[in-house]
Amino acid sequence: MQQASVEKFSDLIGAIYDCVITPERWTEVLDEICAEFGFATGALSVTSLTNMSARVNAVSRSDLAQMAHNGIAYGADIIELWGGVERIQQYPLGEPIVQSQAVRQDIISNNRYYREWAMPKGLFDAVAVGLVRDRMMVGNAIFSQHQSAGPIGDAQLDGLRILAPHIRRAVTISNLFDMKTVEAATFAATVEALTVGVVLADEESKIVHANAAATAMLAAGDPIVDRQGRIAVQSAATTSTLQSAIAQAAKDEATLGQKGIGIPIPSAGGDPLVIHVLPLRRSHMRSGLNQRAAAALFVASASGPPRLPHDALTQLYDLTPAEIRIFELICEGETRDAISSLLGVSLSTVKSHLFHVFEKTGCRRQVDLVRLAKSLTFPV
Template sequence: MQQQASVEKFSDLIGDIYDCVITPGRWTAVLDEICAEFGFATGALSVASLTNMKAVVNAVSGSDLTLMARNAIAYGPDIIELWGGAARIQQYPLGEPIVQSQAVGQDVISSNRYYREWALPKGLFDAVAVGLVRDKAMVGNAIFSQHESAGPIDDGQIGGLRLLAPHIRRAVTISNLFDMKAVEAATFAATVEALAVGVVLADGDSNIVHSNAAATAMLDAGDPILAQDGRIAVQSTATTTALQSAVAQAAQDEATLGQKGIGIPIPRTSGDPLVIHVLPLRRSPMRSGLIQRATAALFVASASGPPRLPHDALVQLYDLTPAEIRIFELICEGQTRDAISAMLGVSISTVKSHLIHVFEKTGCRRQVDLVRLAKSLTFPV
């Protein structure tokens, strides 16, 4: 009940996050909202495309963007060190808030050049980072700093960011497909039609309302998407169920959609990996006026790599959070709870809590059962 109340509390903020897909210039205002809601002193959102080396999103709150960019250049290695180094950062689960003071020792923080010369003089004594995307196509994260006057970063702040993270991840991923162009309601159809990726607009029952040229070609070929009695579907029954469930949830209450509908892996006869991203449309006047009857836009895009197994299946079948999935993976690799705690920069009790949730959601009772489950998920759902 407490989590549901939190979702409802942040529903307007989540709606504002999705509006940023249509108007990327609103990201700064969204960061302002997040900082005000949770008491952070500064916030920065940075997502860059590695294919054309352009920023997909670059926004800050509570600081000057030019100055932040300068710091990123001047203190780049120091900032990476402040989060445990490049190799350690790669281990952090996407979408899971990582508190700096818990991830690295105080001796590392105190001796860090960026911390001593920039953060500490401004009273910024701690920070929390959320990895948003990390693949061969894009890299991005959000970082929020805590002022010493606000006290230690607490569970309320972490829980709030954990709820918002999948919505931010979905928004920045789809923003990249639009190449950062603001989309006006009057020209939305034309913009969608011109996209190289397939776009299907659907109602709450997954009935196809409209498809652009790329998606129409896919539907005509029945590869990788198809129409079943007018409803969007794919060859895999399990994936179709997951997809239609995400569309229904987007129509009913986008705030509770979570990470469902982000990068749903779908097979193609050629073997090329594709994914579907589900963008809710109904709640916001800005998005609801785009196409009548449509409650969700489904983007069929190239995947940044082959399906991650069993990662993608765990998301769609068991609704595991990013942190739960990462711990699942590490347990299956033979890592101990102590090792996982040190690797991810979280307490032993946090690891145990996540593991309990993994057991509950998957129906497994022992760690050996998790290993068997991972081996059974041979193909993407």
């Protein structure tokens, strides 16, 4: 990728984070993603499972909105088009899933949504990225490919893999604001009023400011701690992970990637908590919180109990959700071919992810991965 493209990509990631404050900009961001990677349409959907309301519902280059307005209901058909509910739940978050690779062609061809809506518009394939899937929310981004553009290529998938953790982080933090637009001028006041703890930190993890909820947490020393002016938690390993994410957010938010999304932290109260790291520096909207702050740390309730060794693999080895899922399936005795079929990804993608798992964990053989998984049976 040429330097100009890298700079454009960085701006795109910055625009994604601006959607935390102004979620109506998601349509503009989807337009940019489609233009950057040659997709015909893009759609972003995040739904609350508590009341089934849409948190975010943005579409790009598509008349899907008109379809909904006309009352054409394809919900069940679209779920079927991606393999059904159980199959969808197997797909790793953040991993682009190509429809034609994940689902048999006869199922696609006979699908009502595909026959009545997608195919007449020349949309012959699509790629989906799971953004959130827990007891509170479910969210996905789906991009369609026009037949004139040819098959979905590796460059498109690689680009979505880079963007996915940034979109996931933005969507997750936006939910703490109830996905409502926050005026840049009142962003600081809105943060102050949040019931979740928010700490602003500089590039060295020094505490610049804490809202009322975070101030109470710091005073109690639970779950966050003020250690000589730096933000920390009780676990040394988790503190290192957190401070590394803050430093990376300050240095280059575009390369933050998976770091700083849902870092699990211990709490004396027993309720599982996580920290989300939002970069602040590159945008005037986000930097309006405090000029000295490099990142905003949101201390929020976790969507479920801690998952071990899942959380340890994220913290200690920076494995992506796709890499963790393949790690888990390898440890369950699944072959690479079986994993390819189960997850709806190509065999070469499985091999690539597995290579990264070995590289990041320092393991050489699959038996070493099994041994590592058994050793990660307690919080770190």
